[in-house]
Every structure is written in structure tokens, then in C-alpha cells.
Amino acid sequence: MSSEETIAESGEYLMNTYGRYPIALARGKGCRVWDEDGKEYLDFITGIAVNNLGHCHPNIVRAVTGQCKTLMQVSNLFHVEKQAELARLLVENSFADKVFFCNSGTEANEGAIKLARKWGGANGGRYKIVHARDSFHGRTLGALSATNKKYQAGFKPLLPGFKAVPYGKIEPIEKALSDEKVCAVLLEPIQGENGVVIPYENYLRDVRRLTRKKKVLLMLDEIQVGMGRTGKLFAYEHYGIEPDIMTLAKALGGGIPCGAFLATDRVARHFTPGVHGTTLGGNPIAMSAGLAVIRTIMEDGLLDRAASSGAYFLERLAAIKEAHPGLVKDVRGKGLILGVEFKSPGIAKDAVSRAVGKGLLTILTEQRVMRLLPPLIAGEKEIDEAIEIIGETLGEAGNA
Numbered sequence: 001m002s003s004e005e006t007i008a009e010s011g012e013y014l015m016n017t018y019g020r021y022p023i024a025l026a027r028g029k030g031c032r033v034w035d036e037d038g039k040e041y042l043d044f045i046t047g048i049a050v051n052n053l054g055h056c057h058p059n060i061v062r063a064v065t066g067q068c069k070t071l072m073q074v075s076n077l078f079h080v081e082k083q084a085e086l087a088r089l090l091v092e093n094s095f096a097d098k099v100f101f102c103n104s105g106t107e108a109n110e111g112a113i114k115l116a117r118k119w120g121g122a123n124g125g126r127y128k129i130v131h132a133r134d135s136f137h138g139r140t141l142g143a144l145s146a147t148n149k150k151y152q153a154g155f156k157p158l159l160p161g162f163k164a165v166p167y168g169k170i171e172p173i174e175k176a177l178s179d180e181k182v183c184a185v186l187l188e189p190i191q192g193e194n195g196v197v198i199p200y201e202n203y204l205r206d207v208r209r210l211t212r213k214k215k216v217l218l219m220l221d222e223i224q225v226g227m228g229r230t231g232k233l234f235a236y237e238h239y240g241i242e243p244d245i246m247t248l249a250k251a252l253g254g255g256i257p258c259g260a261f262l263a264t265d266r267v268a269r270h271f272t273p274g275v276h277g278t279t280l281g282g283n284p285i286a287m288s289a290g291l292a293v294i295r296t297i298m299e300d301g302l303l304d305r306a307a308s309s310g311a312y313f314l315e316r317l318a319a320i321k322e323a324h325p326g327l328v329k330d331v332r333g334k335g336l337i338l339g340v341e342f343k344s345p346g347i348a349k350d351a352v353s354r355a356v357g358k359g360l361l362t363i364l365t366e367q368r369v370m371r372l373l374p375p376l377i378a379g380e381k382e383i384d385e386a387i388e389i390i391g392e393t394l395g396e397a398g399n400a
């Protein structure tokens with residue numbers, strides 16, 4: 001089919017829940033994708049932080065095709081070697097002692113919320129969760145209850161027991177923790193959907209100190225920033241702290257649906273047979289993909305690469321900001337999650353749509369921010385190409 005035909009058929013048969021680009025993608029390789037008409041794009045959306053190894057990485061393709069020929073699905077009534085192996089690698093490379101696999105980010109947060117409540121129930125009947133007001137934790141009703149209000153409209157009543165506080169400020173958390181019924185604080189180390197919001201350097205350390213003092217759990221949602229995106233395997237490693245629970249998804253499966261929540265033994269032991277489960281979570285295909293992802297990140301030095309490419313990208317974006325002071329308000333990032341904040345939503349929308357037209361895939365976030373999520377394999381060549389396109393779009397906007 002042509003792009004036009006696919007777009008027409010989508011409009012006819014799919015629920016209208018996405019503001020989609022008028023592009024039908026057909027093929028991907030490394031940092032690039034092609035649409036059905038053969039137009040090439042540099043992909044700095046990466047499925048929204050999913051394709052951290054780029055598209056169709058040979059290690060993932062090999063692992064998944066091999067697994068499909070061996071065993072595609074069994075129930076969690078049985079043990080699966082690849083599931084145990086991926087859990088071991090995650091545990092060996094994190095704070096955690098135990099892992100539960102599921103299928104998506106929102107499902108990981110649902111499970112994490114349930115685990116926190118199970119722990120809280122056994123520790124003084126606590127059930128409330130403190131979260132950041134403008135965060136994004138997912139679309140199912142539990143995760144949605146901890147998410148930015150604008151996504152909640154039309155779906156009330158949500159789950160009770162959630163207390164929203166401003167992100168990046170410690171006093172409101174301190175106040176919220178005076179409620180003895182709070183069992184956990186749930187935060188993103190960097191807010192992706194809210195426009196690449198990076199809190200002050202000691203924020204997580206301050207929150208950790210408070211949660212320890214109040215004997216409350218710290219849950220980190222690393223669904224967008226985990227698996228190497230910030231230049232560390234997990235973003236919390238930048239801040240010298242460890243959470244009690246962490247959620248993962250997106251890049252964990254390298255393009256195959258896969259989510260997980262991880263916890264310390266002290267917390268995880270409150271999950272016993274029958275209290276939580278999933279049919280497809282931990283599926284052998286997803287586990288094989290996950291093993292290929294984590295091994296490739298480690299063996300190919302992609303953490304250092306993400307850190308150095310990210311620093312280079314940020315430096316070049318800072319020069320763009322300097323060249324266009326009337327258009328760009330701020331540039332920020334950590335590793336390969338970066339944002340260019342424009343002075344108005346109109347400028348931002350125009351910049352993103354011109355960039356896409358010129359072959360750079362990027363997303364408009366929170367109306368003013370161009371979010372850039374290159375694959376961890378991107379280097380100076382791809383970043384220079386993106387910078388040239390962004391520079392050109394701003395040159396045109398400045399002259400318009």
C-alpha cells in the first residue's frame with residue numbers, strides 16, 4: 001500500500017486515539033526509517049524511547065527469530081530459562097533482588113502500585129501514594145490516577161489514595177509524608193512526557209532521605225529513561241541513591257512488548273503465589289529480546305556512547321539556542337533524552353513539523369518542547385545531521 005492508502009484505512013478502522021503524523025512507516029534499519037513511499041527519515045523518536053539499539057538490531061532479530069523457532073509462549077505455571085536469565089541480569093546490574101515481568105509500562109506501574117500497597121498493608125495499613133503533579137505513568141486506571149490531570153479528564157472516579165505534589169520541590173513531599181497512611185512516593189527521575197523536565201541535582205537524594213526518615217517506599221518510574229538512555233543503565237545511578245521499587249518497559253524489550261517491576265527482597269517478599277499475575281508477561285520471545293538488549297548495551301559500550309553523544313548533542317543545541325535567542329528559550333538533556341524548549345507553542349509546532357518534513361523524526365511535547373530521543377547507537381554523524389535540520393528549520397522560522 002502507499003502511505004496515502006494506509007492513512008485512509010487507519011482512519012476508517014482504528015479508534016481515533018492518536019494525533020498521528022501523516023506518515024506510514026514501512027521499514028527501519030539502525031538510526032533510520034522509511035515510509036511506504038520510500039522517503040527516508042532519521043529517527044530521533046525511536047518509538048518513544050523504545051528502539052535504544054536502533055531499528056532491527058541484528059542481535060535482537062537473531063534472538064527473537066531463534067526463539068520463535070524454539071518456544072513462543074508458555075504459561076507462568078512453568079519456569080522459563082530466559083525469564084530467569086533476564087531477571088538475573090537486571091538484578092546483577094541494579095539495586096533490586098527480585099523482578100516481575102509484564103507487558104507494558106502502565107502495567108508495570110499498576111503492579112508496582114499493588115506491591116507498594118501490599119507492603120503498606122503489612123506495615124501499618126498504609127496505602128496512599130504521593131506522586132508528581134505533571135507526571136506520566138500510564139493510561140490504565142491505577143497508573144492514570146498518578147498521572148497529569150489532563151489525561152484523567154472523562155475517566156473519573158479514579159483510584160483513591162493518590163496525592164499530587166509539584167515536581168522538583170522537596171517541601172511539598174515533606175508535608176505530604178506527614179500523612180501516616182502514605183506507603184510510597186512514585187516519581188520519574190526525569191519527566192519525559194512533561195517536556196524533558198530535569199529536577200535539581202540533589203532532588204532524588206533529598207526525596208530518598210525523607211522517605212527513609214518516614215519509612216516510606218521510593219518507587220522510580222524508569223520506563224522512559226531506563227535501559228541506558230541517560231548514559232547509565234538506570235537514571236537513579238546518577239544520583240547516588242537506590243529506590244525500593246523501579247518500573248521498566250519501552251526499551252527493555254527492544255521493540256517486543258515487555259515491562260517489569262523490580263524490588264528489594266524486603267518489599268518483594270510481600271508478593272506470594274496468587275496475589276499478582278499475567279498470562280503473557282515474561283513471554284520467551286520478549287525475554288530473548290530483553291536479553292539481547294541488555295547484553296548489547298553492556299558489550300557494545302552503549303552507556304558511554306549515550307553519555308558522550310548526549311553531551312555533544314547538548315553542546316550543539318546550546319549553540320543553536322545562542323544563534324536563535326528570539327525562538328529558543330532553553331535546551332536541556334541528560335544522555336540521549338533531550339529537549340529544545342521554544343518561546344511559544346506556535347514556534348515549537350512549526351519547528352517540529354518542518355523538521356519532520358526535512359526528514360528528522362522528533363516529537364512535540366507539552367506544546368513548547370521538541371523532544372529528541374535518538375537511539376543509543378547514534379553518533380556525531382547523525383547528531384550533526386539533526387542539528388543541520390533543526391538549524392535550517394529555525395532559520396526559516398526566523399525569516400518567516
Ligand SMILES: Cc1ncc(COP(=O)(O)O)c(C=O)c1O
Binds near residue numbers: 249
Ligand atoms: C515515564 C513513563 N511511564 C509510563 C509510561 C507508560 O508506558 P506504556 O505506554 O508502555 O504503558 C510511559 C509512556 O510514555 C512513560 O513515559
